[in-house]
Amino acid sequence: MNLFDVVKFYSGQPQFRVKEAEVAPLYYLYSQVNLEDDLCQSDQQNLSKWVRTSDEINSLTSTGDILFSLISGQAVRVGRQHQGFFYTQNYVKLVVEPQIDSQFLVYLLNEHPDIxxxxxxxxxGSQVLKYSIQQLRSLVLPRIPNLSMQKIIGEIYFKQQKLRYLKQRCADAEQLIILEQLRKVSVL
Incomplete structure (x- = not known):
């Protein structure tokens, strides 16, 4: 079974085709930073570039959407803080069939060794390596467990990503405290 058998693909809009205007609705662009925040379920609000346009924007994110970055090769579920962001041609929205759990699909694309x-x-590409929608569509999937097992695997994967993020935040905060204490001691 290939990925295209269980997923529909929606490519992002090319940003260069969007005509900017001074007085028009504002759209934040979904970026790699946003993807990384969503992957670890960070609660930080990292706003990236934006564009004002009166053009019709078809590729806006919704909470829970699965996006695949054609640049980094990572998949993610969009968090609520990135609801309504404009995703460009560097991303593909994946809509899963009912027999595939969305969190499991993110795990499969990001972590399964065969994938x-x-x-x-x-x-x-020779200079800049980039994934294509065609290669994503043609991915051969491993044997897929039943839906209840997919949900368990997906939940564990996402909880582990959140735990890793929280541990890193604690380590960063601890380092700041220690460096501040060292700075105070060295000034004496």
Whole structure:
């Protein structure tokens, strides 16, 4: 079974085709920073570039959407803090069929060794490596467990991502405290 058998693909809009205007609705652009925040379920609000346009924007994110970055090769579920962001042609929205859990799909695309190997072996470009929608569509999936097992795997994966993020935040805060104490001692 290939990924296209269980997923529909919606490419982002090319940003260069959007005509900017001074007085028009404002759209934040979904970026790699936003993707990383969503992957670890960070509560930080990192606003990236934005565009004002009166053009019709078809590729806006919704909470829970699955986006795949054609640049980094990572999949993510969009968090509520990135609701309504404009995703460009560097991203593909994946809409899963009912037999696939969305969190499990993110785990599969990001962590399964066979999937990662297929993605790595078919990178395109000589200077800037980029994934393509076609190679994503043609990914051969491993044996997929039943839906209840998919939900368990997906939940554990997302909880582990959140735990890793929280541990990193604690380590960063601890380092700041220690460096501040060292600074105070060294000034004496």
């Amino acid at each position: 990662r190997k297929q993605l790595k072996n078919s990178l395109q």
